[in-house]
Amino acid sequence: MTTGVIQHNGEPKGNNIRKRAANVLGRGLSTYTPTQAVISKAQGSTLWTVDGRELIDMSSGVLVSNLGHNHAKFEAKYAEYCAELPRTSYNMLTAIQIEATERLIHSLGIGKAEKALWAASGSEGVQKAMWAALHRHPDRPIMAATRGGFHGKKGLAADVTGETSPNPNVRFISFPLDDDQPKEFYERELEALAEEFPNRIALLITEPYLGAKGSFHPPKWYHQLLQEWCAAHDIAFIFDEVQSCHGRTGEMYAFQSYGVEPDLVVMGKGLANGEPAAAVVGRADLIDTLDYGEASDTFSANPRACAAVCAALDIFEEDGVVAQCQAMAPKLAAALEDLRDAFPFVTAVRGEGLVYGLEIADGPTAQRCVLEAYRGAGGKGVHFLGPLAQKVLRVSPPLVITEAELEEAVALLHDAWARVEVPAAAR
Numbered sequence: 295m296t297t298g299v300i301q302h303n304g305e306p307k308g309n310n311i312r313k314r315a316a317n318v319l320g321r322g323l324s325t326y327t328p329t330q331a332v333i334s335k336a337q338g339s340t341l342w343t344v345d346g347r348e349l350i351d352m353s354s355g356v357l358v359s360n361l362g363h364n365h366a367k368f369e370a371k372y373a374e375y376c377a378e379l380p381r382t383s384y385n386m387l388t389a390i391q392i393e394a395t396e397r398l399i400h401s402l403g404i405g406k407a408e409k410a411l412w413a414a415s416g417s418e419g420v421q422k423a424m425w426a427a428l429h430r431h432p433d434r435p436i437m438a439a440t441r442g443g444f445h446g447k448k449g450l451a452a453d454v455t456g457e458t459s460p461n462p463n464v465r466f467i468s469f470p471l472d473d474d475q476p477k478e479f480y481e482r483e484l485e486a487l488a489e490e491f492p493n494r495i496a497l498l499i500t501e502p503y504l505g506a507k508g509s510f511h512p513p514k515w516y517h518q519l520l521q522e523w524c525a526a527h528d529i530a531f532i533f534d535e536v537q538s539c540h541g542r543t544g545e546m547y548a549f550q551s552y553g554v555e556p557d558l559v560v561m562g563k564g565l566a567n568g569e570p571a572a573a574v575v576g577r578a579d580l581i582d583t584l585d586y587g588e589a590s591d592t593f594s595a596n597p598r599a600c601a602a603v604c605a606a607l608d609i610f611e612e613d614g615v616v617a618q619c620q621a622m623a624p625k626l627a628a629a630l631e632d633l634r635d636a637f638p639f640v641t642a643v644r645g646e647g648l649v650y651g652l653e654i655a656d657g658p659t660a661q662r663c664v665l666e667a668y669r670g671a672g673g674k675g676v677h678f679l680g681p682l683a684q685k686v687l688r689v690s691p692p693l694v695i696t697e698a699e700l701e702e703a704v705a706l707l708h709d710a711w712a713r714v715e716v717p718a719a720a721r
């Protein structure tokens with residue numbers, strides 16, 4: 295367990311807030327990030343610390359602010375949609391909830407997107423998708439999931455996360471990592487599972503890419519194979535796009551990048567550009583298995599969250615955000631490859647669109663990279679999340695980051711990482 299209050303030289307205001315946080319805020323609420331940046335304001339891809347330093351945001355606040363912080367047009371539209379809305383939940387309807395639902399369904403652009411359920415967090419959205427699939431076939435208790443995924447920390451979402459499960463009905467199948475096997479390997483594994491549990495598997499849940507495991511992006515044929523297998527055995531194909539939805543991979547949805555049409559798509563994070571909203575969209579025969587009250591909770595389909603969903607969709611539709619992501623993607627890839635070539639401790643670059651992982655030689659060096667990036671140079675730095683899977687830096691700037699901002703961030707990293715000692719293993 296990490297103990298002690300994080301403090302940084304020359305940050306009196308930030309240090310004061312960190313100390314007060316340690317007194318009153320359960321530390322389980324955050325993942326460990328050695329910087330514990332204390333932010334007082336933000337605009338676009340820039341964050342300002344409470345002590346007045348500027349940071350270029352490589353996290354999008356854990357991939358929630360795809361449109362960047364305080365996007366003027368988004369905020370204006372959001373306020374407009376919110377005007378006069380009641381503060382309510384599931385006991386009455388508002389037009390904005392239906393507008394958000396219809397527009398979200400339409401945004402998927404596939405025939406299977408027929409109905410939706412809302413949730414207040416990604417893991418609740420995953421849970422609802424899984425309930426729907428399990429209710430459809432009460433005689434099918436088995437849940438297949440791709441090994442090493444992250445679907446959340448609660449309930450069924452937690453049961454299908456990671457490599458082992460406390461739930462005896464969960465079976466993991468392999469997901470291609472670096473040492474990938476030929477397609478036949480995955481085919482054989484799937485067929486063996488179907489033979490072991492004939493007509494007993496209700497669902498298969500996967501992520502487009504393994505983010506939390508350290509950014510592993512599979513070949514297209516992998517998801518296509520999963521989809522074919524699900525269709526052949528009447529198994530609900532659930533695509534967890536909590537992290538990838540709304541433009542991250544260079545398409546509005548990652549299922550488009552991978553050429554599949556899932557039965558249920560789960561969304562969260564960037565869906566409402568940082569307002570707490572999640573959703574499941576997909577086949578009506580699955581969604582309709584849940585009766586009155588079976589998927590209700592206080593904040594799901596909250597009118598203000600729905601207003602934010604509509605405002606975000608407006609910006610995506612009007613401002614060509616996905617095209618902007620596509621244009622920036624090769625520039626980000628090239629910049630990260632330059633970093634890999636410059637620093638022996640950067641051992642791999644993996645990603646697509648504007649979501650990448652930079653693998654670092656070891657955990658302590660990865661922590662040091664986050665810290666030195668934050669310290670930066672000349673009053674400016676770069677903000678990263680704490681390393682994932684111990685040693686992978688997530689690179690996920692707002693989709694609206696400009697070329698100049700990206701170049702500045704990379705220049706800062708070249709300076710900052712020159713201060714990171716090369717570990718013996720990487721020399």
Ligand SMILES: Cc1ncc(COP(=O)(O)O)c(C=O)c1O
Binds near residue numbers: 445535537563
């Ligand atoms: C792919 C994926 N699924 C589900 C979740 C869980 O979402 P939440 O933290 O909103 O419950 C996350 C969160 O990081 C995620 O990345």
